[in-house]
Amino acid sequence: MVVNYSKWDALELSDDSDIEVHPNVDKRSFIRAKQNQIHQQRFERRHQIDTLKYERIINDGLLQRIDKLLTSLHEHAQQATAPGQNPDEFMMQALMDCAGDGADDVPPKPPKGVYTQTEEPRYSVMMASLVDQVKKELGDKPQDWFQSYVKGVEGHKKKVKGLQAELAQKLADLEKEEGRKITSDSIHTGFSVSSVAKEKEKAKPATTSKPEAVEVLNPGALKIDSLSIMDSAGQSSGAEADVDEPVQKTSNVVEDEDDEEHIEPTELGKAFAKIKMGDYKKCLQFISENHAVVAERETDGLLVQGFNAQMDGKPEVAKQCVHQALLLQYCRSLGRDGVGLFFKRITTPGHQAQKVFQEDVNSTYARIRSRCAELTKEKESNSRATETEQIQLHAVDPNTSIHINIPSESPSEEVEVKAREIFETFPPGLQRALESGELAKVNEVLGKMSVEEAEEVVEKLGEGGMLSVEEGVIDGTTEEGRERLKGLEEKARAEKLAEEAAVRSGGADQIEAADVDD
Numbered sequence: 001m002v003v004n005y006s007k008w009d010a011l012e013l014s015d016d017s018d019i020e021v022h023p024n025v026d027k028r029s030f031i032r033a034k035q036n037q038i039h040q041q042r043f044e045r046r047h048q049i050d051t052l053k054y055e056r057i058i059n060d061g062l063l064q065r066i067d068k069l070l071t072s073l074h075e076h077a078q079q080a081t082a083p084g085q086n087p088d089e090f091m092m093q094a095l096m097d098c099a100g101d102g103a104d105d106v107p108p109k110p111p112k113g114v115y116t117q118t119e120e121p122r123y124s125v126m127m128a129s130l131v132d133q134v135k136k137e138l139g140d141k142p143q144d145w146f147q148s149y150v151k152g153v154e155g156h157k158k159k160v161k162g163l164q165a166e167l168a169q170k171l172a173d174l175e176k177e178e179g180r181k182i183t184s185d186s187i188h189t190g191f192s193v194s195s196v197a198k199e200k201e202k203a204k205p206a207t208t209s210k211p212e213a214v215e216v217l218n219p220g221a222l223k224i225d226s227l228s229i230m231d232s233a234g235q236s237s238g239a240e241a242d243v244d245e246p247v248q249k250t251s252n253v254v255e256d257e258d259d260e261e262h263i264e265p266t267e268l269g270k271a272f273a274k275i276k277m278g279d280y281k282k283c284l285q286f287i288s289e290n291h292a293v294v295a296e297r298e299t300d301g302l303l304v305q306g307f308n309a310q311m312d313g314k315p316e317v318a319k320q321c322v323h324q325a326l327l328l329q330y331c332r333s334l335g336r337d338g339v340g341l342f343f344k345r346i347t348t349p350g351h352q353a354q355k356v357f358q359e360d361v362n363s364t365y366a367r368i369r370s371r372c373a374e375l376t377k378e379k380e381s382n383s384r385a386t387e388t389e390q391i392q393l394h395a396v397d398p399n400t401s402i403h404i405n406i407p408s409e410s411p412s413e414e415v416e417v418k419a420r421e422i423f424e425t426f427p428p429g430l431q432r433a434l435e436s437g438e439l440a441k442v443n444e445v446l447g448k449m450s451v452e453e454a455e456e457v458v459e460k461l462g463e464g465g466m467l468s469v470e471e472g473v474i475d476g477t478t479e480e481g482r483e484r485l486k487g488l489e490e491k492a493r494a495e496k497l498a499e500e501a502a503v504r505s506g507g508a509d510q511i512e513a514a515d516v517d518d
Helices: 006-010 027-075 087-097 123-138 145-180 267-273 280-289 296-311 315-333 338-346 352-383 414-424 428-436 439-447 451-463 479-517
Strands: none
Touching (some): 027 123, 087 123, 267 315, 280 338, 296 352, 315 352, 414 428, 414 451, 428 439, 439 451
């Protein structure tokens, strides 16, 4: 592989060990003298570059004023040719017209080390000197003094332009010579980067998703996830009917009273929400004394409070909370001086900010009101939903009662053994309800089961002979069962009334017979 070393040709070395000098000349002294020569030439070259750049800047300013002077002369050409016009006064007026502001009359300061012994004159002095030179060149009485002055000024303009071209050429040559060699001053940092290893953030603990709250007629039925209590056959074991034992939390049910983040305003935010709408002076005073109220948490809390107030049927309080919440949001979003800027705009009569802010308040409140109306409508529709079907035990004959027979713990006959096995398959809550002998407790446990599970339990109770009931059980929650039960009750009452009437009529016959005998 061929290596190209030509890029090192531009290095300017002042100390070369291979240099050969005259035997009568000390080598170290020669190298030191060469070093001084190189540094001196480099310094003079850079000084010339700075001087030429500054001179070009001054000449550019002078050319602009010469152009203004020529423009002024051409604009007042008719006035100059008027009879009795004094050339000196005319040129003085033209110089005053092109002078401009006093700040522009001062040339820029030269770089360090350039024109340190002399002070650069003002542009007005330069222009006056230029006009004096033109006057000297024209003599005492020129034939056409106006045209002569114009030509003289244009001639000096060409000289300045020519000088600018010469300066540009010299500057280009010097810069080329300066860039031809690579020196220590040319070394600079091209790219630099630093990296600090930061400690990795600890993994946040996995948060358990909260179950969606569903409003139902029987809230207790949701306390246990029936899907998580399945037997080997995939059917519910009926453990949710255990009313005596405390409900245990499962992996699918999370009690979120402790870990739920309640978004609500602090006492400071609640106090700010009580300020009347439109009382911006009091709002500004409150924020100035309690700047923490501008926090984003207060805005969210006030919006939630307004939502809850709308749900409670308090529209005025809801709109008040929305107004104050958006006021804090605007103050926070307008930047560092957002509080002062917001109240300055909102209190200025006829300012566009008033309309924008009020429209935002109205639209936000309208969305909250619409959403609350939808939720209220859904709640009403859910309350009118069909009732949960339940299986309840009732005696067919009102004069009879249902007796509960519990199998013995130490059965002797085969029928009793089978009945005991059926009894032990029931959930503990149902077993205790049966052992109490109260039909109401049994019905309470059956009400917590599904219709299919309750029917299966009633069938097992009949197989085990634990219920002394007639064939067929009336479901008091269905329309058919209620009508049948009502009919049976009316029939029983009619029979009872007939018996009482018969008794009364029999007593009356005996009284009449006794009277006849007397």
